[in-house]
Structure formats: structure tokens, C-alpha cells
Amino acid sequence: MQSREPRRIALGPGAEFDLIRSFLAAARPLPPEVLVGPGDDAAVLEGGWVVTTDMSVEDVHFRRAWLSDREVGYRAGAAALSDLAAMAARPVAVLVSIAGSARGGADLEEVHAGVREIAAEVGAEVIGGDVSGSPGPLVLDVVALGRAERPLLRSGARPGDEVWVTGPLGAAAAAVRRWRSGAEPTAALRRAFARPRPRVGVARRLAELGAAVALIDLSDGLAGDAGHLAAASGVRITLEAARVPVSELAVESVGQAAALDLALHGGEDYELCFVTAPGALAAGWIGEADRAEGVALTRVGRVEPGEGVWLEQPDGASARLARGGFDHMSEERA
Amino acid sequence: MQSREPRRIALGPGAEFDLIRSFLAAARPLPPEVLVGPGDDAAVLEGGWVVTTDMSVEDVHFRRAWLSDREVGYRAGAAALSDLAAMAARPVAVLVSIAGSARGGADLEEVHAGVREIAAEVGAEVIGGDVSGSPGPLVLDVVALGRAERPLLRSGARPGDEVWVTGPLGAAAAAVRRWRSGAEPTAALRRAFARPRPRVGVARRLAELGAAVALIDLSDGLAGDAGHLAAASGVRITLEAARVPVSELAVESVGQAAALDLALHGGEDYELCFVTAPGALAAGWIGEADRAEGVALTRVGRVEPGEGVWLEQPDGASARLARGGFDHMSEERA
Numbered sequence A, B: 001m002q003s004r005e006p007r008r009i010a011l012g013p014g015a016e017f018d019l020i021r022s023f024l025a026a027a028r029p030l031p032p033e034v035l036v037g038p039g040d041d042a043a044v045l046e047g048g049w050v051v052t053t054d055m056s057v058e059d060v061h062f063r064r065a066w067l068s069d070r071e072v073g074y075r076a077g078a079a080a081l082s083d084l085a086a087m088a089a090r091p092v093a094v095l096v097s098i099a100g101s102a103r104g105g106a107d108l109e110e111v112h113a114g115v116r117e118i119a120a121e122v123g124a125e126v127i128g129g130d131v132s133g134s135p136g137p138l139v140l141d142v143v144a145l146g147r148a149e150r151p152l153l154r155s156g157a158r159p160g161d162e163v164w165v166t167g168p169l170g171a172a173a174a175a176v177r178r179w180r181s182g183a184e185p186t187a188a189l190r191r192a193f194a195r196p197r198p199r200v201g202v203a204r205r206l207a208e209l210g211a212a213v214a215l216i217d218l219s220d221g222l223a224g225d226a227g228h229l230a231a232a233s234g235v236r237i238t239l240e241a242a243r244v245p246v247s248e249l250a251v252e253s254v255g256q257a258a259a260l261d262l263a264l265h266g267g268e269d270y271e272l273c274f275v276t277a278p279g280a281l282a283a284g285w286i287g288e289a290d291r292a293e294g295v296a297l298t299r300v301g302r303v304e305p306g307e308g309v310w311l312e313q314p315d316g317a318s319a320r321l322a323r324g325g326f327d328h329m330s331e332e333r334a
Helices: A015-025 A069-085 A108-121 A171-180 A187-194 A200-209 A222-233 A248-254 A256-265 A283-293 A328-333 B015-025 B069-085 B108-121 B171-180 B187-194 B200-209 B222-233 B248-254 B256-265 B283-293 B328-333
Strands: A034-036 A043-045 A049-057 A090-100 A125-133 A139-147 A162-166 A212-217 A236-240 A272-276 A297-304 A308-312 A318-320 B034-036 B043-045 B049-057 B090-100 B125-133 B139-147 B162-166 B212-217 B236-240 B272-276 B297-304 B308-312 B318-320
Touching (some): A015 B108, A069 A139, A069 A200, A090 B043, A090 B139, A171 A256, A200 A272, A222 A308, A283 A297, B069 B090, B069 B200, B200 B283, B222 B236, B222 B272
Parallel strands (some): A090 A125
Antiparallel strands (some): A162 A297, A212 A272, A308 A318, B049 B139
């Protein structure tokens, strides 16, 4: 939601984006019924409602040549629902606004059905929205509404804590790289981009167990999103290069070094990055997550005093990683 | 929100729009924490939260030649907040998603400031959103969140009830007609389109007094929106032509007959249409609304058994009005 870095798109970064971003990140008095405002993955309202909105724009966030119309909707819905997972919220309802050409464009009913599909998969129902024509690109804005008794914020990490991620990383960005090079990604690689699964179940379990103290989803790449978490918590995060769970599919596609780069700086994995107190995550539970959800949990680093995100090599050398997510679109057109 | 008729836009009406609309209008099982779902101006959640989303697309809902960038935001925000008024909800918070060109397009910070301005005017705060590039039109999606102890729905009208509206009607559509004819509207006419005021105060008072039994906002024109209310309530609404409060500004601009047509079929007045039991609205309170809010209340018709919206002439002759709002854009380009 609000404090996510917008994609640096083909049209140029735009000082105005920065202005709006800084507006949203600024601490301002919130209405008393708003418990968490700008600066996290979603807002938290009185009564435990969690709300987030996420926009997907054709040729900025996706290309229609890459995805079926249903996948366009599925992916846009998954992006918004992943922001609920990032708060450890239980998805309840979704509103979908779609602007599209009624002539020669996407089948908007299929796009809508894709949003309904991913909503149903995580236990939510589409309960409203808006529909409009568009003289240009297909645009979706998905509002996700959930409930969280104990929302997990970005700001809870403390020096000494452990940094974990779900899933292998980098496959979605590797699929994009294939498309950009004019090749078709393998079915499995393609699926990582087209049908990401918001990690709702794992996030809920982490909250129930009280195992995590900070949480964010990976939409901009591990480096960028760990950077948001580090900034919100006022800490430094050191990632151990050898521990980052690089997707095997990505390695097959682009090689080991490039795959690590995609895991760190590629976007749209929609996995989670979370922080625990040292030793808080019992080995038994890690196995349970893997069995029940098919989600691997990997400790990738540690929280230290300081700021920023640092990558530590096996020989102990470490370097600070640049902020900001990788962007397929700008790289392609630049 | 959901069941509003989408504009019939330049790109053609689109059977897909109808499919999505019918999906949203269909009664389906709702999550237990959603008290009111598709089919009204906004959804109502457990705890009294009311949520709605409203999309504004350049060259569909507005033209940049007509509005300043700030007004683009103000108007988009007003449209969403008017849906809260239509539920008699108290606005609390707004999320704004903006897709725009960072180069040569609108000043997105000004657009955002316009949304903040109207939000502040009705007591709400912008607490989040999203920002993206757009390779085409400027697109805004505004999510409005409010609170209502006693939400007023579209479905409460019963035969014998009275039908009322706020404000004079037709000025916003008259401004659009001026622009379309190549002329500049007067400042007052222009303001009606550029800076509509959601009738939050009046709606809240109606709910507090228990004076209204059904409520909708006027985004598509009185005929279309009264039609939604009639359909939701399972009744016929008869409007008395001589009672419709046609805007004097509209009359000056397009003449009496055309101005009545704009009041009935023009869009974007963002006034309210509400239904009361016979005699429920005390004359004293009508004067109070006028003094306190500067909003005139006019009884325009009555609720009868049957269906649809009918226009009754002073001689007693009546004719059924066609459904569906007027659309500046399609008329212009057709």
C-alpha cells in the first residue's frame, strides 16, 4: 500500500511521485479511529479492520502479451491481498475498480473473474467496486479488507533479532527477464509471475504464535523491502548472501549470480520477510509450515544497530545494498 | 460505488460492463462480517465501517482542459465521499490511488492536494493509497471510509412515502454542455462541476432525526438514481415535473426545458435523493438545513406501488423515464 516504492516506470521517475510518497510517509495526526496510518503495508482501523489499495497499470505493472486476462486480475488481486498478509490480517473482502477499453481490449469479465479467483483462494469475497471505460491502458485498483487482532508492523525489529523469508525468491523477475529477451519462460517460471500466492496462512500463524515481531511482503525485492522494514524499525539489516533462498527456476533461467541479483532486486515475489527474536522460531514449526502450506522458511540474516540493508559474503565482506526495487519496465525501455 | 451505472463512455457501452455490473448487483452470500454488500452506494462492515471506491478516468469522467489539476483531485474525492453521504456515514479516512504521466501530464501533487482538500472539508484525512505511472490517461481511484451507526440504504422506500432532493439540479451538466459547445461556462456554473460538495451534513442529520427511510446520491441524474432507489425498494417513484428544483444557472445557460432535462438526466450533481414517511420532515428542520448548510430541501414526488420512475406533468399526464444517466462524453463523441 501507501509506503511501497512505486515502480520506477517507463515514463520516468517523477519528482511528483516522491512528493506524494513523502506525504504518505510523513507522520501526521491520524483520525482517532485510525490506529495505523501511512508508513506500513496497510492501514489499521478501529475494530481491527485492515485496509489497503493497490493499483495495477497495463504496460507499467504487467503486459497483456505476458498474461491471460484472468491472470491480469489474479495478479492484481494477489498484490493487494499480499499487503494484508504483510499485516498478518485475515482477508475478508475485496473491492475492484477496473478501467478498460470495451472494444478490442481485455475481456473485463475475465479480469474480474481473476480477482474473484484469488480472493476466494484466501477466503475473501468481492463485495463491490467500480467499472469504467479507459481511452488508454487497462487499469485495476484493488482494495483489500481484512481483520487482524494483532497486526504485525514493519517497525518491530530490534538489534539481535533474526531475519527470515518465505519461499524461494527471484522467479517472477526471471520470468520477466525471459519475456524481455524475446523468449517464453518455462511454465513454472511463468506461473511465479502470473499467479503469485499471498502468504496469508504463514503470516496468520506467525501472529498466532507470537513468533514474529516485524513483517513486510516482498513486492520490490528483498533488498528494497528489507530496507523499508529497517527504516521503519530504525535498525540495520545484514543479509547473508549464501543464505538467500534463490529460486532454482531462476538459476536455471539466468544463472546463479544473476538469480541472486533478481532475488535481491527483482520485484513481485509476494513472499514475506519477517523478523523474530533470536531462536523464537521452533524447528518443528518451520517443518509444519512447509508441510501444511508448502512454504519454506529460511533465516537469511540478522538485525543490527545502524541503518540500511547490507549484503555479507561468505568471506565476511559486506556492502550496503542500494534502496529501491528493480523495475522490469524501466529497464526494458531505458 | 458498486451498483452505480458506469458512464456509457466514448469507447462504447460494453457488454462486459453489464456482466460485471450484474455480478455486483447479484445477491450472493456475504462474509458474515460484511453487513451490506453489492447493491448500495457503499458496503457496510461489522463495527459500522462504511467503505466505497470510485474511479475517475481522464476523458471519461473529466477533461483536463476543463479542470485545474487540483480540481481533478477535488472532484474525484467528492464523488467517493458523496457515496458515504449516500449511506449517512461520517467520513473518516480516504485512500487515493493515482496513475499519471510524470512527464507533461498533470501535476500529480496538485491532484493529490485536491483530494486532501475535499477530504479535510468533510472531516476526513488521507491515510494511504498508491501511486503509479500511466502510459495513457490520468486515473484516480478514491477509497472513502466512514462510520455509520444507522446507515441509510436504497431499499427502505414504501408506497405513500415522499421523495425529496437536496439542492438545485442540473448545473454541473450545464457546465459540461457549455464546454462541449466550445464556450466557457460562467464561474458559478463551472464551480458546480469542478467543486461539488458531498451532502454529508444533511445526510447525517436525516439519519440522526430518523427522518429518512431511504437515501441515494445523485451521480447519474435524478431519473437514473431515483430508478436505482425504486428498484432496490421494489416501488415506483413518481416525480412531479413542476417540483424538480432546476438550477437557475442551468436555466440561464440552456433554457428551461433543456435545464429540466439536465436535472433529470445530467450527471454529477452529487446532491441527495431521499425518501421520508409522509409528513416526517418538519418544516422547521427544512429551514434549519437551509440556514446551517446552505442546502435547500425540496419534495419532488411520491412513492407508489409498481416500478420505475415516472414524470408527472402539471396537467396530470405522466410518462415513464428511461433508466441510465446522461453521459457527456458519449454524447460528445457519438
